[in-house]
Amino acid sequence: MPTPTRRERYEAAQRRRSLIIAGSSTVLVLAAIIVLVPMAPGWDKVKASFFNGDVLAQAMPRLLDAFMINVMIFAWSAPAIAVLGLLIALARDATSPALFPLRIFGAAFTDIFRGVPVILTVYLIGFGIPGLGLPRPWNSPYIWGSLALILTYSAYVAEIFRSGIDSVHHSQRAAARSLGLNERQVMRDVVLPQAVRNVVPSQMNMLIALQKDVSLLSFIGPVEVFRQAGVLKSLTANFTPYVGAALIFLAITIPATRYADYLMARQRKERS
Amino acid sequence: MPKLALRGVVKRFGDATVCDGIDLDVDTGQMVCLIGASGAGKSTLLRCINLLEPIDDGAIHLDGTDISEPGLDPQAVRARIGMVFQSFNLFPHMTALENALLAPRRVLGKSREEARPEVAALFDRFGLAHRMDTYPDQLSGGQQQRVAIVRALAMRPEVMLFDEITSALDPQLVGEVLDVLLALKDEGMTMVLATHEMGFARQAADKVCFLKDGKIIEEGPPETLFGAPEHPETRAFLARTLK
Amino acid sequence: MPRLAIPLVAFLFASSVAFADGHCAAGKTLTDGKLTIATGNPAYFPWVMDDAPESGKGFEAAVAYAVAAEMGFAADDVVWVRSSFDEAIQPGAKNFDMNMQQYSITPERDKVVDFSAPYYTAPMAVLVSPNLTDTPATMEALKDLKWGAAGATTAVQKLENVVQPEQDVLLYGDTADVNAAMSANQIDAALFDLPTALFLSAVMIEGSKVIGQFAADASDNPDQFGMLMEEGNPLKECVDAAITALDASGALAAIEAEWLQDTTGVPLIQ
Numbered sequence: 151m152p153t154p155t156r157r158e159r160y161e162a163a164q165r166r167r168s169l170i171i172a173g174s175s176t177v178l179v180l181a182a183i184i185v186l187v188p189m190a191p192g193w194d195k196v197k198a199s200f201f202n203g204d205v206l207a208q209a210m211p212r213l214l215d216a217f218m219i220n221v222m223i224f225a226w227s228a229p230a231i232a233v234l235g236l237l238i239a240l241a242r243d244a245t246s247p248a249l250f251p252l253r254i255f256g257a258a259f260t261d262i263f264r265g266v267p268v269i270l271t272v273y274l275i276g277f278g279i280p281g282l283g284l285p286r287p288w289n290s291p292y293i294w295g296s297l298a299l300i301l302t303y304s305a306y307v308a309e310i311f312r313s314g315i316d317s318v319h320h321s322q323r324a325a326a327r328s329l330g331l332n333e334r335q336v337m338r339d340v341v342l343p344q345a346v347r348n349v350v351p352s353q354m355n356m357l358i359a360l361q362k363d364v365s366l367l368s369f370i371g372p373v374e375v376f377r378q379a380g381v382l383k384s385l386t387a388n389f390t391p392y393v394g395a396a397l398i399f400l401a402i403t404i405p406a407t408r409y410a411d412y413l414m415a416r417q418r419k420e421r422s
Numbered sequence: 423m424p425k426l427a428l429r430g431v432v433k434r435f436g437d438a439t440v441c442d443g444i445d446l447d448v449d450t451g452q453m454v455c456l457i458g459a460s461g462a463g464k465s466t467l468l469r470c471i472n473l474l475e476p477i478d479d480g481a482i483h484l485d486g487t488d489i490s491e492p493g494l495d496p497q498a499v500r501a502r503i504g505m506v507f508q509s510f511n512l513f514p515h516m517t518a519l520e521n522a523l524l525a526p527r528r529v530l531g532k533s534r535e536e537a538r539p540e541v542a543a544l545f546d547r548f549g550l551a552h553r554m555d556t557y558p559d560q561l562s563g564g565q566q567q568r569v570a571i572v573r574a575l576a577m578r579p580e581v582m583l584f585d586e587i588t589s590a591l592d593p594q595l596v597g598e599v600l601d602v603l604l605a606l607k608d609e610g611m612t613m614v615l616a617t618h619e620m621g622f623a624r625q626a627a628d629k630v631c632f633l634k635d636g637k638i639i640e641e642g643p644p645e646t647l648f649g650a651p652e653h654p655e656t657r658a659f660l661a662r663t664l665k
Numbered sequence: 666m667p668r669l670a671i672p673l674v675a676f677l678f679a680s681s682v683a684f685a686d687g688h689c690a691a692g693k694t695l696t697d698g699k700l701t702i703a704t705g706n707p708a709y710f711p712w713v714m715d716d717a718p719e720s721g722k723g724f725e726a727a728v729a730y731a732v733a734a735e736m737g738f739a740a741d742d743v744v745w746v747r748s749s750f751d752e753a754i755q756p757g758a759k760n761f762d763m764n765m766q767q768y769s770i771t772p773e774r775d776k777v778v779d780f781s782a783p784y785y786t787a788p789m790a791v792l793v794s795p796n797l798t799d800t801p802a803t804m805e806a807l808k809d810l811k812w813g814a815a816g817a818t819t820a821v822q823k824l825e826n827v828v829q830p831e832q833d834v835l836l837y838g839d840t841a842d843v844n845a846a847m848s849a850n851q852i853d854a855a856l857f858d859l860p861t862a863l864f865l866s867a868v869m870i871e872g873s874k875v876i877g878q879f880a881a882d883a884s885d886n887p888d889q890f891g892m893l894m895e896e897g898n899p900l901k902e903c904v905d906a907a908i909t910a911l912d913a914s915g916a917l918a919a920i921e922a923e924w925l926q927d928t929t930g931v932p933l934i935q
Contacts, residue, residue, distance in 0.1 A: 331497070
């Protein structure tokens with residue numbers, strides 16, 4: 151084993167020092183939380199109504215059942231959002247004068263659906279359109295609630311795709327055009343593949359947000375995990391089912407968030 | 423009839439006139455070098471010839487046909503004129519081979535299998551056969567620029583435009599790219615270069631044009647332009663550059 | 666001047682008397698001499714008329730003032746606040762002495778909060794959408810319907826345990842959203858306490874109908890409404906005593922007759 155250089159020895163010492171500082175400050179903060187919070191006068195009551203083990207054990211199987219509804223709605227909404235978001239992005243960047251109405255439509259679409267809170271869109275579309283007198287099963291809250299999510303998220307996803315399209319250097323377009331490719335081919339073969347790859351981490355974050363917002367459909371009927379937790383809460387007069395629902399979300403979103411961060415970091419490294 | 427003929431070409435960006443009435447003839451098989459300081463209008467002129475920039479006045483003729491006619495299909499023209507850029511501009515999401523196959527497939531409508539033998543031969547000729555399946559970010563700058571040349575040649579262009587293609591390269595990699603140009607010249611390719619490589623221009627060009635402020639100040643065979651420049655601006659530029 | 670002064674004096678006298686004799690509620694309320702009662706936001710007909718509980722109009726508003734009087738509070742000493750169910754059950758100090766908004770008394774809830782003696786026994790009733798008013802009031806027929814209910818009510822348990830419908834039940838945040846779903850024909854039927862169901866069919870959803878009520882002696886406990894109080898609230902015995910007294914004297918029945926529709930016309934579900 152080669153003897154470490156003077157610099158390596160110094161850096162190793164620095165690393166040890168930072169580790170000790172980070173470790174001890176973490177322990178201190180945790181200890182403070184564990185010791186101090188239970189000393190608060192209301193802790194016993196809070197513990198009984200938010201962190202009740204019996205209630206949690208009873209609630210968990212039903213919450214997990216209900217969470218499958220979330221997964222289902224997510225599973226059919228996400229691909230639709232990707233497709234519609236891309237179409238809107240392309241419509242907004244269309245240059246041909248014949249497609250001018252499409253540009254206007256794209257701009258209006260993103261303005262409206264980014265401007266209205268998701269829950270309002272869910273309510274208005276989820277109750278409004280079926281109210282027009284559609285027969286079953288076409289008036290299902292699953293269909294129209296999902297559509298509300300798809301419209302809202304497409305508006306955001308479209309903007310991210312646009313920023314991805316902008317991030318492809320114009321010299322790439324020039325190179326493709328100089329080879330004789332037409333605008334459509336330039337977009338499809340050269341710009342879009344790079345644009346999509348550039349925005350994967352940002353789109354991951356949209357997926358995580360969507361995963362959480364699926365719960366908003368509970369307002370128009372579907373008994374997904376948030377509604378199920380609410381039912382159990384009023385049955386037991388205890389908030390622990392909400393904590394259970396939160397734990398289920400975290401079990402999905404924390405790994406997903408870490409993964410998105412990892413993708414971001416990797417992309418930054420590639421670019422630098 | 424010259425292969426390529428520019429008549430009074432004017433290009434403006436807002437108030438700035440970047441090309442100011444340029445006349446230029448390029449004969450078949452000729453190599454013409456455009457020299458001049460940065461911002462003299464060399465690159466813009468090349469982009470105008472390839473119709474990447476529409477010109478404001480004047481005309482550009484290819485084989486006697488005015489290709490600068492507004493409303494003309496630029497794709498058909500660009501398919502006949504190849505262009506290579508300073509910054510390579512390879513498509514990073516495709517292998518070297520896929521880069522070169524894209525235009526034959528999309529523009530000429532060939533299948534991958536139809537286009538491949540000819541393109542592979544080009545890679546082979548320029549010593550890149552072993553790099554065909556490599557992505558651009560795994561290639562050296564010289565290799566990338568040679569792939570970019572192969573990509574343009576894959577369309578069998580009648581004229582090639584080179585926009586300072588060695589400026590972004592490390593000095594030891596410049597030679598391998600200039601060798602490619604010499605090989606193309608031997609084959610009789612018609613070429614227009616914007617370049618800072620004065621030694622190369624002097625050695626290889628059939629005609630050299632000195633540009634300043636969007637105008638061709640002086641043109642002639644390299645021995646005359648480098649050996650006995652007539653115009654004081656040319657002398658001043660060469661004195662600065664060759665010092 | 667005298668006309669104003671007399672009630673004022675009477676009021677001062679009354680309140681001082683109420684607490685001078687060591688009345689049950691003395692010193693046990695949030696604010697000494699005042700009784701703070703929470704209702705919903707908004708509070709609905711027929712429980713509270715026009716969302717104005719201080720008018721004393723509506724069943725729960727009237728009961729509140731009767732109980733307050735029985736406990737020795739003048740009408741002016743009753744203070745109204747608004748709260749949600751979640752605020753009512755969350756740990757920590759409460760901003761009300763008691764909370765009345767059709768809270769069903771259940772053993773699970775009783776572990777966390779205190780309930781007064783019941784002031785109303787509410788049978789559950791079935792409201793069906795306008796195109797299904799012919800549905801017979803039998804369990805058999807009810808199972809086939811597409812059901813909806815407010816998610817925070819005991820109707821959910823009733824549906825699960827008693828009706829056991831074939832299709833998934835859709836649940837909503839409040840009564841208004843259940844209405845919206847029925848208007849959009851997303852659900853066939855909804856389960857409410859009988860007075861609420863009658864109100865909705867008469868006023869909110871045109872053409873809908875209350876086709877039946879569950880017998881109060883159905884297998885599980887009938888829904889009884891109690892006033893909700895913080896767990897261990899010493900006021901509970903006074904409230905219970907007041908309600909028991911009102912029940913015995915027939916005062917409670919009189920209030921019910923005044924504000925709640927006659928429910929005997931709704932058939933029992935077989």
